[in-house]
Amino acid sequence: MTRRYHPILVVLHWLLALMIIVGLLMGGLSLSETPNDDPAKLTSLMLHMGSGLAILALMIGRLVARLFTAKPPHADIGNDVLNKGASAAHWVFYVLVVVMCASGIAISQIAGLPDIVFGGSGDPLPATFDNLLPRAVHGITATLLWLLIGGHVLAALYHHFVRKDGLLGRMWFGNRNA
Numbered sequence: 001m002t003r004r005y006h007p008i009l010v011v012l013h014w015l016l017a018l019m020i021i022v023g024l025l026m027g028g029l030s031l032s033e034t035p036n037d038d039p040a041k042l043t044s045l046m047l048h049m050g051s052g053l054a055i056l057a058l059m060i061g062r063l064v065a066r067l068f069t070a071k072p073p074h075a076d077i078g079n080d081v082l083n084k085g086a087s088a089a090h091w092v093f094y095v096l097v098v099v100m101c102a103s104g105i106a107i108s109q110i111a112g113l114p115d116i117v118f119g120g121s122g123d124p125l126p127a128t129f130d131n132l133l134p135r136a137v138h139g140i141t142a143t144l145l146w147l148l149i150g151g152h153v154l155a156a157l158y159h160h161f162v163r164k165d166g167l168l169g170r171m172w173f174g175n176r177n178a
């Protein structure tokens with residue numbers, strides 16, 4: 001029986017965790033606080049948009065790997081509602097990340113950002129992005145992602161320190177059948 005996730009899933013899990021947290025921090029702390037007429041915003045947008053596209057590609061790759069690799073059985077903590085909720089939360093991660101990336105792409109397209117940020121058109125950024133519906137979706141999704149990440153981390157710590165069931169070790173490297 002497989003007791004650990006495939007190494008590809010492990011790498012993608014931790015890489016995406018880092019990239020998503022950095023992207024959320026960058027968007028919330030740097031981009032949202034930098035005026036659109038500040039020249040430094042173009043560099044920040046270039047990094048944010050490029051990493052967002054990378055996150056989308058890696059998340060799709062992770063989904064494919066998840067669907068086609070052997071996985072350990074779902075954790076069972078003796079409560080059907082919590083067991084199903086944990087399983088659903090993992091799928092909600094995929095949905096929220098895809099929605100986050102799609103709304104970012106929509107903001108980019110509506111505001112003409114590819115030409116401004118990557119094409120060197122010389123055009124200024126729009127005065128604001130706040131009037132764009134995808135911007136509202138992007139912000140709400142960011143908040144939902146933060147909440148889900150917080151719950152995910154707390155659940156992992158609960159399993160590790162309270163239940164001591166080795167669940168956290170399943171998303172690490174080692175013999176998959178030991």
